[in-house]
Amino acid sequence: MIKEFRLPDLGEGLTESEIVSWHVAVGDTVELNQVIADVETAKAVVELPSPYAGVIARLHEQPGTVVEVGATIVSFDIPVIGNEADPPARREPNLVGYGAAVEKGGRPQRRVRDFAEDSGSAAAVQPMPDRPAAARSVPAVPAVPAHPAAVPVAPTHAAPAAAAPARQGPAPDSPVPAVRPAHAAPLVSATGERPRSTPPVRKLARDLGLVLDSVHGSGPGQLITREDVLNALAEQGGSAAGTVGYGPGVSEGAAGTGDAVSDGRGLPPASGETRIPIKGVRKHTAAAMVASAFTAPHVTEFLTIDVTPTMELISKLKASRAFADARITPLTIVAKAVCIAVRRQPSLNSSWDAAANEIVQYSAVNLGIAAATPRGLLVPNIKDAGALNLLELSAALKTLTDTARSGKTSQADLSGGTLSITNIGVFGIDAGTPILNPGEAAILAVGAVRRAPWEYEGEVALRSVMPLSLSFDHRLVDGEQGSRFLADIGAILSDPGMVLTMV
């Protein structure tokens, strides 16, 4: 059994120490408390007694190396005695001997120094010069950009990785770190002060991918409350329900790649790279996206519509007694519109069964909602959403998002989806080309609702405008059906009364 030994905080509040010398070599047998190394801290040179009796399996650090507290420095091969081989699982405590958990992945001093000196490398991770406003306006700026399966590869996310080296001529050699964001999250407000809030609310905001600087605090002394965070999300995404779990920073960071979280919090590394094991939801997402992207020939169509009537409808519903307790958002109406439109274009609700050489036409719509959850990107679906009235649909959406938020989405919720919606509007994004959830014929990306000048009754007026992006599998759906489907959704959203002509 291999046991690793991590460098403890040998003094009080130290963050690193230097390995002065090893008293042992790999293969040596050591006793408990036998001195194995001299370590110099900022306070003292101390002897390190072996925490185990066993054989030195590996010395992870060379003499002269400055090692962070908590880093593994030596591994032991420990003889397994009886049932000690299977000790009861217990939470690994963050011992006082290791100090507070360090919120960083690399070696901060060096990284900061490099960052300052190497402007070329730094530039590679700066917001794109021609899109600073866009980067800043994104409400939920990801520490690490999420490319959730069903979220379109939006320009803001995709372009820098490909375009940055070309555009930033002065630093052509600057590596674009594979996992770095195109834009670093502004974690500190312009004033340098952290917005006032409480740890649970900060955690909620982080889980939802919301940067607190953009949130107005309604509590005492502008303290940001849980409600403020949820309201901010609702405003930005037009839907608190639809936005849940769309926090990209968390979706990526927590998507089975925990290392990325701490890395993403710190300053961007100026050079080098971070290597993150591919596992968990991230791995699953990657496999699904590759399978989908290279199996189904994607076609994407766009439609931008004036949804002012829908917004007015939502206001009316909110004021009505029947919907008083419901959470009606633009996403709710979009979901309903999809269910209505798909009845007229059933090919959008089908599947390509290559093995059976058959097309599977579904009668019920199991409506998937892409959600960035603490576990990563998941697409739970609402079973037979078409059978639900608006009130039931809003409740189902709420249940789905609440479940996803708490990380309790079941396998049953995840399987059997037939058609999906992804709400990219919560990120302030207009449009993109979403990749199909494998096995489904269509996915609709809902863009941000913006007040924009728009033709209205023969004049230019400020209207609430929403872009829609629909990707479909051209094996199953031709341009005609896809276009009619998208147009029907648009018709409903721009004039909800049009439903009368469709049902």
Added chain:
Amino acid sequence: MALSETGDVSVQDGVGEGAAGSNLIQLVDALGVRHPNPHYDPLVADVDGAALRSLYEDMVVVRRIDSEATALQRQGELALWPPLLGQEAAQIGSGRALRQDDFVFSSYRENAVAYCRGVDLTDLLRVWRGNASSGWDPYTINMATPQVIIGAQTLHATGYAMGILNDGADSVAVTYFGDGATSQGDVNEAMVFAASYQAPVVFFCQNNHWAISEPVGLQAHVPIADRAPGFGIPSVRVDGNDVLACLAVTREALDRARSGGGPTFIEAVTYRMGPHTTADDPSRYRDANELEDWAAKDPLARIAALLDSMDLLDADYADSVKAKADGVAAELRAGCLGMAEPAPGDVFKHVYSAPNSWLDRQQDHYERYLLSFGNGTTEGD
């Protein structure tokens, strides 16, 4: 060198050279030779070979506890540890003089005293592991948990001793502190009150020569024991590395206190052979030669030599003592590693002895606050 009152710093360093011509009480010298003392011999007349062996075993065991705890700190299992290496005789000699109903108020270095009081070994480490804000119930072993505020425990001891007077009991409060603490106002105030009330309190000062990095000569231009008479408190200067002498002078002080004679001040002249704590590097401020000089006065070595001269230190016995110490160390380690983590709500325990609505309200708020993290997130992420 004879002791003088000239304030010469070298007076401090010269202690332990022998009892002759010095007011330093010593019964066993650095070479393990027993020197007769007509005044103190009767106080330790009961210490036969077996008792001497017992004192020796205690010192070996506590030294082993000390080194094991130091190792645990180096291994990341304790945040900090204040070693007592070199001070075993002062602590065991005085600690073994106490009666069960006496009460100890110590600093953070009196782990050997705690051992004498019968402390649970795991409790001894609890605070240093950050597992609890206090290691044990003081009334279970009649020893308050270690005081970190320098010298504050002398006030607690004096107050407790005044309580003993009120109770009409004959137990004694004993307070332990270091040479540095004698410069604190608290210690001086405690001595004033102890003398005024003739309280049954023993001030046991371990002069280990270093107040962290300050040598004792900087703050004491006369032997520390000489200060006490100025408060009206009789004092005695004892070789703190002589367990027998420490036992004798402490017994005398306890007898005085029990019989209404009031407080006594004992200066046990010893040496902190290790760092102030595991976060300290004494080689930065003190001469290696000094450590070597004191190593020659090691409190364990001299009793081992004395036992050997009495044919009481055969190999079997030495092995059994070592085995006992190793067993205690293993128990200490197991207790440390197996310590259950406290629950968040434990912070509200032991605040008040009786129910308190204000605290209950706070606890309620705190529990709801923890719940607001949502499921499964209270352990951090």
